[in-house]
Amino acid sequence: MNLSYRIYHVFFRNLMSYKRFILTTFLVSLVQPLFYLITFGVGMGAYMGAFGGKPYLYFLVPGVLISSVMMSSTFECLYGTFVKIVHEHLYDSLIATPVSAEDAVAGDIAWASFRGLVSGILMLAVAGLMGILPVSVLSVLVLLLVMLAVGIMFASLGMIVTSKAPNFDFFSYYTELVITPMLFFSGVFFPLSNFPGWMKTLSQFLPLTHAVAISRAAFSGEYPPSILLNIAVVVGLGALAFVVGIRMMKKRLIK
Amino acid sequence: MSTIVSARGLTKKYGDFTAVDGIDFEIQEGECFGFLGPNGAGKTTTVRMIHCVSPVTAGTLTVDGSAAGVDNRALKKKTGVIPQEITLDIDLTVYENLLVFARFFDIPKREAKARIAELLKFVELETRRDSKIDQLSTGMKRRLLVARALLNKPRIIIADEPTTGLDPQARHLIWQRLRQLKAQGVTLILTTQYMEEAQQLCDRLVVMHQGKILKAGDPRGLIESEIGKDVVEIRMPPDRDEELLARLGPLACGHERVGDTLYFYCRDGIGLWKALVDLDLPNTVHRPATLEDVFLKLTGRSLIE
Structure with a gap:
């Protein structure tokens, strides 16, 4: 791994180009989770009564929050990175400078997780306005860390997909067959305890399940013992995907 | 002058395909060195190895005293690249x-x-x-x-077909600037398919074809040794070739029939031209030999795609 501080130069480039799209992406990052909160939280929540002693929204917010982190960081490393490689040839000019291929890819992963973090923070603000707040300031800080880690994990997973993508259509397999179903099997909208056995088993293999569990614990300040497994999965899979994603992208970039 | 780039048996393979096939060359500090060749000759692949974005498959490649390699940040720091594609x-x-x-x-x-x-x-x-x-x-x-x-004040500039798709004004401006840089002592490495560009800029060049170097030398020397001084073109169908060759052949040092044109290559075309005037043929051209003649002679006239 030929990584250096130049990751920040790549991050800076993305930040500079971002100011042209900042308003659009802010709005987009907000609208989708808002739909979930309003339709599921307010609409369905009215029929669901109390969830472990609190309104349904308390259950829903930590899950939707972390799925918006997943969505933003994933899409940035799929479409965003693909455009930079194939359409803008940005990576070609990057690797001709002292910035290595590893720096360039890691810089984009850092950027994508930053985008995830921004989406998550926006969600947190909206939830706060609706009166749904994490239990303490410490909880907020832990949540920020969780969002960052989850962002790095999904950004890196996205890089693995992008390293093999011949065109945009290829991404539909991943988004439609992996990301979207994951939303429904990871305990974002309903507690996993109500799922049949096979679904419970399946959900344990989905990274989002573990991310949601950590988020929910941080939100409520109550950490069950199973949290250790959740943390191990997010950190372990994140680190693995980071290394593999960079290696595979390097193979695509250096020929 | 000292050597700034040297390659021995430099080879690049993509799977079974050999893009660069064991070439040797040396580039001196401060000169303009050209890689000429048709599409797919291996020019771009060669310069990509020089500026450390493509790994060397076999052979040695030394740039400014150190081995070229993908992770060589120090070399990238002193190299400036003008890419073939617009990568802004x-x-x-x-x-x-x-x-x-x-x-x-x-x-x-x-x-x-x-x-x-x-x-x-x-x-x-x-x-x-x-x-x-x-x-x-x-x-x-x-x-x-x-x-x-030029941002990093490079000592080596690699220009990979820098004037593709430009109008004459823009092309001449780029040539001016490149010559200015050379005058400041920068080493210029150029790939091109435009013979005029090579003649305008290069001190020395190599003609590449199918991954190999066919000829090396300075533009004038190459023209004189491969073609001569003058070229006479006669545009007419081949039915009178025998008669023309019998009369004009002895006055030239080589000839070639391509499609509708018969070419004579001469050390001194005056004698041949006089004989031609006596024959009173339509559609004849007498012109100085150019690098393009060398290029076509070495790489063949059939289309390369």
Whole structure:
């Protein structure tokens, strides 16, 4: 791994180009989770009564929050990175400078997780306005860390997909067959305890399940013992995907 | 003068395909060295190895005293690349493109700002400082690529077909600038398919074809040894070839029939030209030999795709 501080130069480039799209992406990052909160939280929540002693929204917010982190960081490393490689040839000019291929890819992963973090923070603000707040300031800080880690994990997973993508259509397999179903099997909208056995088993293999569990614990300040497994999965899979994603992208970039 | 780039048995393979096939060359500091060849000759692959973005499959390649390799940041720091494709950052303005690139080379901000002002002037783009990339003409984009390649004050500049798709004005401006850089002592490595460009810029060059070097030398010397001084072209169907060859053949040092044209290559074309005037043929041309004649003779006249 030929990584250096130049990751920040790549991050800076993305930040500079971002100011042209900042308003659009802010709005987009907000609208989708808002739909979930309003339709599921307010609409369905009215029929669901109390969830472990609190309104349904308390259950829903930590899950939707972390799925918006997943969505933003994933899409940035799929479409965003693909455009930079194939359409803008940005990576070609990057690797001709002292910035290595590893720096360039890691810089984009850092950027994508930053985008995830921004989406998550926006969600947190909206939830706060609706009166749904994490239990303490410490909880907020832990949540920020969780969002960052989850962002790095999904950004890196996205890089693995992008390293093999011949065109945009290829991404539909991943988004439609992996990301979207994951939303429904990871305990974002309903507690996993109500799922049949096979679904419970399946959900344990989905990274989002573990991310949601950590988020929910941080939100409520109550950490069950199973949290250790959740943390191990997010950190372990994140680190693995980071290394593999960079290696595979390097193979695509250096020929 | 000392050697700045040297290659021995340099080879590049992509799977079973050999793009560069064991070539040897040496580039001297401060000269302009050209790689000429048709599409797919291996020129770009060769310069990509020199500027350390493509790994060497076999052989040795030394650039400024150290081995070229993908992770060699030190070499990339002293090299400037004018790429074949327009790889500008379309999300950024002209100025931002240069500013971001200066960071990639760790140039401090204050120094970068001064350098950018200087370079925008050098490529005559001062008035387009805040334009977006898609508002620029192809010529302006190419000039911006030249400016970008100079940010780090490179000792070696690699120009990979730098004037493709340009109008004559823009092309001549780029040539001017490249010659100016050479005069400042920069080593210039050029790939091109334009023979005029090679003749205008190169001190020495190699003609590449199918991954191999066919000939090496200086442009004038190559023309004289491969073709001669003059070329006479007679545009007519081949039915009178025998008669023409019998009368004109002894006056030339070589001939070639291609499609509707019979070519005679001569050390001194005056004698042949006089004989031709006596024959009173329509459609004849007498002209000095060029690098293009050398190129076509060495790489063949059939289409290469």
